[in-house]
Amino acid sequence: MSEHDQTLTYDDVVANLDDLPSLPAVVMELLTSIDQDNIDISVLARKVSHDQALTAKTLRLANSSLYGLQVRVTTIQQAITYLGFQTTRNLITAAAVTGGFTTSQCPAFDHQAFWRHSVASAACAKVLARQVRFNQDYAFTAGLLHDIGRLVLVSCFPQHYARVLEYRSEHDCYLLDAERAVLGIDHVAAGLALAEHWNFSDTMRLAIAGHHDPAAPGASFLAAIVHVADAVAHALDLSGPEDDLVPPVSTVAWSALGLDQDAFLQLFRETELQYEEISMVLLATN
């Protein structure tokens, strides 16, 4: 990668991943083990409790109306008791990841809007998952992390990404196409590089890989859920940047969900409500 060459390769991205801020060790452990159920819960609860900011954010989420708890949980152990291990793990991850990156090197990048969109996609994916009887915790986390590659590109290559944003507004095209045109690599590849580096589970990896192309052979059902959730979050205008664009919706993903108009109207309503509540907790300090 030379100073004047604008394009990046997958290896350039991988070589720079070590410069990213690292997540708390316990969160890394959670992300790598999302497919496993045999983790020692009491050890986990104790580890998380050492991080007070993380604990506070997690408990606020757990106590939000999203989960409709009849009691107020005050410890991670209690959250696990009432919400289950999967859901609590999911909340801890969400609380940790939304605050883990700085993008101040690239002022043109709208950090707030990025996270608003990620939270909106997560909320929508969670509701969608319930409607199609898929694991809601996977859907929420995948929705939250689907564009994480964008943060990798912005954090590691801020000048490059500034040119991507310029190109996008000049051509008024999709950000994905601007990335490919300027960098020769897109946020999907960067997200996969990070997923590899951080040892994400295969479930998350497949969802990140397929969220723009859920019709590709081998793409997962979760990729279809995240793909539609992404489009719905844009269409509902929840992140709100002036020049936002709704991405094209894959007919394969749309059909795979098999939902009718009433189901979508219900989805819009619930997504808006949940988005309000989750973003108040997760994005409060950003």
Next chain:
Amino acid sequence: MTASYQHLALAQVQVGMILSDELLDVQGQILLPQGTVLTAAMLALMPRHGISMLAVLAPAESPEQQAAARLHRKQRLDHLFRRHDADSIADADWASTLLRNYVAHFRLGDTEAP
């Protein structure tokens, strides 16, 4: 539930606003019926019941204001979908067309011809 309600954080709710739905506590018991005019005393008690948001009726708007707001929402929607050709006869993009129609129905209360 009507189209003209808004979900507000407790801090934004003002005395005199009207509940758009009945208000339940965490046990599902009715605290206040639908249509209650909120008083300062009621609002002060909300945190004790673990309530942080309320659904209240949106203030009545004149027909002109409503029409302007509706037009604004329609323009915003057209802007968001500006890369999507609503009149396209190509079947390949029918999922985008459906999404657009559903969101239009949700935001504007009608369906646009595909």
